[in-house]
Amino acid sequence: MLKAVTGRILSSLLVIVGSSALVFVIMYLLPGDPVASMIDISSASPETIANLRHQLGIDRPFLLQLADYFGKLLRGDFGQSVLNSEPVLPKIAKHFPATLALAAASAAVSVIVGVILGVLSAIHRNKPIDLIARIVGLLGISMPAFWTGILLLLIFSIRLGWFPAMGSDGWRTLVLPALTLGLIGAGFIVRMVRNSMLEVIGDAFVVTLRAKGLSERAVMYRHALRNALIPAVTMIGVLAGEMLAGTVVIETVFSRQGIGRIIADAIMAKDLPVVQGVILFSSLVYVVVNLLVDLSYAVIDPRVRRSA
């Protein structure tokens, strides 16, 4: 077990190194001159441009640049914004909590709504609750976040005034964005849990459980649900990525200060070090979440634990 966990952690590290390198290569190959976004090339003297290039270190060979890049990463140096020379890592650190709160709240909405509705709809197949669950699933999957977001804003802040329309301070600002993003996740999870629950209910061991005289509640919640959650957990890992990506849109729609917003702004301003930093940071978060998901398998499914 311990061996498997260390193995899994090692391979996660490898993924992080690989994705860091990939981010660098993409940035390196990107057309356009970073210098151009800092000064007006047409009016600057060639010496100034060459100087600036030398300062940025982009006149050196690729491998040297790569080594330099990794060296800096190891020291926690993600570079500086080309716009205002603000160091990237502290900038991310400052805004990450807001994004984390949003992602966590959305994930909670997805999982709670998704699992409960999914289970109920499988148990009460073809009953009203099943219909509701299927509608939620359909809406979650098919409605784009920006549209749902604007709709919720319109109803709950502008019409009813229950929640603030913008900002990232206090839990009240979190409700609408989390619902918006959470609905997407809930849509996926509802469908997943419903299907896997139905499949498990059809399994042979459920007949055994009933033949033992167990109550339906024990059969469903103690036994079937735990089996049905195994594929759903994978889904949750994938959704973590969706949630991160979703924050870009949501933070823009709800005017929240988070790293999603930062990267959106940085892309608009061609502030490459910031873009690079946020991508790197996000992939780090994604890898960690999926590592946790993988490890949680072992908790739910003893077969994973034993074979490890």
Place this chain on the structure above:
Amino acid sequence: MQSLLEIERLSVGFRTKRGFLQALHDVSLTIAPGETVCLVGESGSGKTVASKAVMRLVDYENGQIEGGRIALGGIDLTALTQSELRSLRGKRIAMIFQEPMAAFDPVYTIGYQLVETILRHERKTKAEAKAHAASLLARVGIPEPELRMKQYPGELSGGMLQRAMIALALSCGPELLIADEPTTALDVTIQAQILHLLQELKAEFGMSVLLITHDLGIAAQIADRIVVMYAGRIVEQATAAELFAQPHHPYTSGLLRSVATLDTEKGDRLYAIAGSIPSLGKLPEGCVFHPRCPHATDRCRAAPPPPVRRGDREAACWHADALIRDGALIAGAASEDARDFGASGDSARAEVSARVLREGAAGGGSTIVQPGQAVLTAQASTAQTAAAAPAGGTELFRVEDVRKYYPIKRGFPGRSRAFVRAVDGVSFSIREGETLGLVGESGSGKSTLGRLLLQLEPVTSGRVLFEGEDLTRLGASRLRQTRRHMQMIFQDPYGSLDPRWNVGDLVGEPLAVHHGLAGKEKKQRVEELLAAVGLDHGIISRHPHEFSGGQRQRIGIARAIALHPKFVLADEAVSALDVSVQAQVVNLLQDLQQKLGLTYLFIAHGLHVVRHISDRIAVMYLGRIVEIAPSRELFRRPAHPYTRALIDSIPHPDPRLRTEPAAIRGEIPSPARPPAGCRFHTRCPLATDRCRAESPDLLPLDGDRSVACHYPLA
């Protein structure tokens, strides 16, 4: 005697998307305390529904009890609520199932699932329940019960799980144990152990047993009374002795005669009941068996016969009395083959199409025709004469010291690796025109060996010679060319046909690939092939789901013989089929062999069938061949203790010959860690120190047989 269970005129139906399906029709039976009743029938007969109806488990599957009553010790189960039933289930009636691997919740330990049941029904503390569970596991023969309690279902073998399932069923001391095909998924050796255990426990716990099985051998061995079902109805019930001595229903007679026994000879046709079991949606009018019955009259077609009592027994046939008087209902198996209905048509068709096949091969693919067609015809005729004793035949396949190891631990390169030794040093040959049977428990490596023969997997070491050419050294395209001469028939008639292809494309694919046939030409050849396997050519545009298991297997066979191969590997080709259909397919395979001069490697765990179809039989154990001999010799005088144990484990379909408790103990060890010395020594009753130390080679013993044993029996 007061009966424990009394089922009276029970009718059960299911609500489905296609409407209401009646699964049970007026089923009446009783079980006395301490009695073992076997419910026998083929798939679709309603035997499982009947067993689930007793527990009212059909309620959860859209099933509905339409009429009749089920009384357990005076309580009418049909009138109880689900919550009242729950206090009976697992307590007074317990059930064990066909697939022990699937019958436990995989995410809880065995101990948890046992304790859960005990606490549900008994006033015990958790500690008491645990102690009780451990003692039950010990009683059903599970070593180290305390340890097993902490294990998960995936960590135990099928045999061990079925024992655990029995312990679970016994945990609250039930009066009635329902066992639904409890040994079907297990090896014959383990089956014998489990059946023996069930009988011991029945006496010890004073239970009644309702055992559902398709295997008449099992019924003969353990039943007090046998109830035969067909298409949701009981057609006959009698004591085991009476039923086997003189069946009163043509279906029972047909079933008994379909069973290949150890006395049937190679080349004899097996008795086969024509046609196949009707689906519940399309039951025939009148007597449901009449379309398959050789004695059917207009009366049978018009009205369903009521069950009629004769002494202690009962049968539902209009003509039972007359048929019994005329001696038309035979119990014995096979030998008098001439009158088998359905077979004559088959063989006539096969004859015509065999000729067409030969011509087809000549006309269709000039690139593949072997040195002259004369060879093929000659082959066919030698096959017939050589069938009895092909000892002198030329070798088609020669396998030399073949090994197949699968790595199980990946680890870093350079580190020592562990292997599953699936096939570990096997040498033998297959002679042209013969059928070589290959038997052994699961895990013995039979299927792997088959795949190595066709080079579907690369060997780890050793040589596989086909007509003198080493297949292991051929390049991919040359191998593809050669492989045309070897085809395969698979076990699962459902999984081995692409559900989205129609029959024409399925059977025609090899013709298109190797002969470049298309359009009319291909269609014509496909029709010939379908005729050769006894199928109507009109089915060419239909899809696999429209056919029964037996018909699908025929489609698979048509595909296998499409290229006129020399060799066909049949891997458990009839194992998934019902007894009556199995006989049809076995007969077809034998006909085709004679007509086309085929050579077969017939892998199976059903020893009766192997005995019937094979010229020689090889017995495998843990990756090695332990004995290879002409099939009659092998069964009469097995030389290896393992062979004898396998044969002794077969439930004999004759209640007068009840076998002794299991001849072989324990289970097959893991091929990742085979025992030192003779691999069988851990289970062998005759093992000595020499066996533990020194591995015996496969050496000629006498005549045409070889055995790998230091102390051969024969």
